[in-house]
Amino acid sequence: MHRLPVLALTTGEPAGVGPELAAAISGQCGKARLVLLGDRALLAERAAAVGVDADWPDYRAGDQAPVSVLHLPLAAPCVAGTLDPANARYVLDLLDRAIDGAQAGEFDAIVTAPLHKGVINDGIGGPFFYGHTEYLAERTGTEQVVMMLAGGGLRVALATTHLPLKDVPAAITFESLSKALRILHADLQTKFGLARPRILVAGLNPHAGESGHLGREEIDVIIPVLDALRAEGMTLIGPLPADTLFNRKQLDQGDAVLAMYHDQGLPVLKFASFGEGINITLGLPVIRTSVDHGTALDLAGSGRADPGSLAAAIDLAAELSRHRG
Known part of the structure; x- marks a missing residue:
């Protein structure tokens, strides 16, 4: 026993x-x-x-x-x-x-x-x-942890946590985003038992920047990070427009979502699971x-x-x- x-x-x-x-x-x-x-x-x-x-x-x-x-x-x-x-x-x-x-x-x-x-x-x-x-x-x-909430069949992690919205773009750097994804990937393996986790990554801007017309963070930071970590063997899907990411067909392709900021990912999760959701601190x-x-x-x-x-x-x-x- x-x-x-x-x-x-x-x-x-x-x-x-x-x-x-x-x-x-x-x-x-x-x-x-x-x-x-x-x-x-x-x-x-x-x-x-x-x-x-x-x-x-x-x-x-x-x-x-x-x-x-x-x-x-x-x-x-x-x-x-x-x-x-x-x-x-x-x-x-x-x-x-x-x-x-x-x-x-x-x-x-x-x-x-x-x-x-x-x-x-x-x-x-x-x-x-x-x-x-x-x-x-x-x-x-x-040095760095990642907040993830789970519930309603979803796992949603955050690249940034309790920040004013105006401070979010500057907080998403190559180093910080790389580390957040490494932490999420490692803990999905060691704590959740997923040998090859698949992570859906949201863009920061509407329509994931629309080729730079609605912001350059995807081009300058997010895509280079995803390319670098894919080369190391991670399965990363994105950057995806956040307004269409949370549909069942898309979600079925991943084991977790990384949202860029607090209110990008958590309203959907809390709608799906309020009263039964769970907050997990990854990287500790x-x-x-x-x-x-x-x-x-x-x-x-x-x-x-x-x-x-x-x-x-x-x-x-x-x-x-x-x-x-």
Whole structure:
């Protein structure tokens, strides 16, 4: 019998839905051992909101409990739906403990519930916090990572992430695009078990630049990158006009899409899978998956939040852990 992977589940912003989603999902996962990182009293309170008995044991490395709690205390009392910058450091402490454990081999993967970037920045006083993806990269010493969302039969990765639209063209360089494609290709092989992944690459401009009449980024950067990496043996299709890329006939030719910017690729994926999508950070030395939604402060404490995306993130983290052996 194979050992079940051990997943560190960070419960995220305490005023949001993360703690109760973690509680709701705790009795439904038979594919992994879950370690819930968070304040035990907070988790018990939110478990009551979803009708779950919070009788989880304390986490001990190497134990066999299907669900356990690694208690990290809140800095200040928490009210569901009400953000408090005093707990910003608490949220990062959860992440730090999960990262340290994953890097040490204590955890096979990290699954993250949503956090709130604004309140973290209000509470920590700098350096600026951009989000889970960037924080994980910095804490693991990873120079470049790639955000990929999966769901609805799609895998969509991003060449750039949380940038103003006006800054996107300058961020797409020969070096950065080459590295993003190498990361995507390598992780599709090692984490998803695809021996020869096929990647559909979107153009940046309308109609993929229309031979330079609608922009030269395809001619000057994207096509040279694709030609260079094809010469190394990668299967890359494109650059493709983004307005016609997301049709079934086209998608059937690839295993993943690389979009050039956040709102080029993700609206389609979220339309296809909202509530059950998964965020995966590629290029890290550890496995990390996450929900595809935010803190949903208006639902926090109500017991009405849908755990579907978190369940999918847990299932994928367990699957990726098995691929890595």
